[in-house]
Amino acid sequence: MIGITKSFSGLVANDNIDFFVQKGEIHGLLGENGAGKTVLMSILYGLLRPDKGKILINGKETVMESPAVAIRHGVGMVHQHFMLLPSLTVSENIILGNEPVKNGLFLDLESAHKSVEDLSKRFNLEVDPDAAIDVLPVGVQQRVEILKALYRGAEILILDEPTAILTPQEVDTLLKALIELKAQGKTIILISHKLKEVLRICDKITVLKKGRSVGTVNKEETSLSQLARMMVDRQLMETFEKKAMGEQHNILEITGLDVDDERNLPVIRDMSLKVRSYEILGIAGVEGNGQSELVEAMMGLRRIKKGDILLNDKKINELSTEDRIQLGISHVPEDRIKRGLILDFSVMDNLILGSQGHAPFSRNGFTIDYETAEKYSDEMIKNYSISATSRDTLARNLSGGTQQRIVLAREFSRDPSLIVAYQPSRGLDIGATEFVRGKLVEARDRGCAVLLISADLDEIRALSDRIAVIFEGRIVAERNPAEASEEDLGLLMAGGKT
Numbered sequence: 144m145i146g147i148t149k150s151f152s153g154l155v156a157n158d159n160i161d162f163f164v165q166k167g168e169i170h171g172l173l174g175e176n177g178a179g180k181t182v183l184m185s186i187l188y189g190l191l192r193p194d195k196g197k198i199l200i201n202g203k204e205t206v207m208e209s210p211a212v213a214i215r216h217g218v219g220m221v222h223q224h225f226m227l228l229p230s231l232t233v234s235e236n237i238i239l240g241n242e243p244v245k246n247g248l249f250l251d252l253e254s255a256h257k258s259v260e261d262l263s264k265r266f267n268l269e270v271d272p273d274a275a276i277d278v279l280p281v282g283v284q285q286r287v288e289i290l291k292a293l294y295r296g297a298e299i300l301i302l303d304e305p306t307a308i309l310t311p312q313e314v315d316t317l318l319k320a321l322i323e324l325k326a327q328g329k330t331i332i333l334i335s336h337k338l339k340e341v342l343r344i345c346d347k348i349t350v351l352k353k354g355r356s357v358g359t360v361n362k363e364e365t366s367l368s369q370l371a372r373m374m375v376d377r378q379l380m381e382t383f384e385k386k387a388m389g390e391q392h393n394i395l396e397i398t399g400l401d402v403d404d405e406r407n408l409p410v411i412r413d414m415s416l417k418v419r420s421y422e423i424l425g426i427a428g429v430e431g432n433g434q435s436e437l438v439e440a441m442m443g444l445r446r447i448k449k450g451d452i453l454l455n456d457k458k459i460n461e462l463s464t465e466d467r468i469q470l471g472i473s474h475v476p477e478d479r480i481k482r483g484l485i486l487d488f489s490v491m492d493n494l495i496l497g498s499q500g501h502a503p504f505s506r507n508g509f510t511i512d513y514e515t516a517e518k519y520s521d522e523m524i525k526n527y528s529i530s531a532t533s534r535d536t537l538a539r540n541l542s543g544g545t546q547q548r549i550v551l552a553r554e555f556s557r558d559p560s561l562i563v564a565y566q567p568s569r570g571l572d573i574g575a576t577e578f579v580r581g582k583l584v585e586a587r588d589r590g591c592a593v594l595l596i597s598a599d600l601d602e603i604r605a606l607s608d609r610i611a612v613i614f615e616g617r618i619v620a621e622r623n624p625a626e627a628s629e630e631d632l633g634l635l636m637a638g639g640k641t
Contacts, residue, residue, distance in 0.1 A: 219292025
């Protein structure tokens, strides 16, 4: 890719980028949020057209007018959010749009089954061709996505954050599969925020910053600290020093909790846990094991079937979400777009969201004291380094990292006794991730109880004072972070041991 330039409404996303990948190598692509990685790969895959620049594959200039054209030229892409139809089988998903037929008319499922079976054996990507997608673990679904690209003849395979939601064992399986693909002559471009994984399997690594290429380095000639500096121009904290705990007492106590999902099937089962002041309790688990339902039950967004939730010894089962906030619970949601912000509200409106009917932002519960709200907003913008033109900027016009800072500023400034943080750094670059984690530790050091729910084991181990592992709606084990190995936690998360 030579001189690739792409702008959106005057904002330059890719600025004259040169990007070279050799056949049969694994090439890492790093950069902060908004650095231009996904835009660059979307241009290679034909999802976007560049304003300037050209693409050459095997020395021949190629115009990627669409993903169909990219596929014909041997380029495949596995997106961060899978593009699978849950009601179809593995084979049906893989052949979709490129179905084999017999007698020129009828769908040949037997041939499709054999093709998928042969493909999975050839590349050591084990799948059951007849399994329905909706019952498969995310790690297996990801294999299906890779097989789908290979079935269409991909020689250059782009993977966007492929390990974001996998257990350590699934990550290990995937990385071994990518090394096997490389051994069989495939070329892989790996977009990732996880520097350790990039250094583990990539031959070369290119770093983008603010739409420009900072440079390309060989794996043997770089390090974690150098890559981090290339991305953010400074040394990042790998560990977070915590203050000694003060006098502890139970802030949150959950006993015998049962919660059903939307189908009235049990999803949280007889769960009990405690979180104390001056403590971060990390809940580790693969997504889909009841974490969302637990948070919703705690925040008054889902009905409790059985059991009790106590905040500072007060039962809150029947209280509204607003009442729980006023009692001292702050919530950093998994999805800041769906649950954390109103995108068409300004920065200021989002910063006071949930408190607009209470002092100091309202004197009578009906009208907002704008003078106080404006002063508070300006203070939060400064303290949390919120990159907005003004307090009146709409939230939808901000980057993901800046949106997350608004959520953190609002939730932490309420002086809560309990913070429920669910995937607080998901989708953030390493600089923004460091900021979020630092704020959680600061809250803990002030005496706040923090319930941290994350699928990122590095995050759980770096921040937690205690680790609880959730599997199929139950707490199956508790571990000391200093003594828990990644393998032990990974096996617990996958249900391999109790």
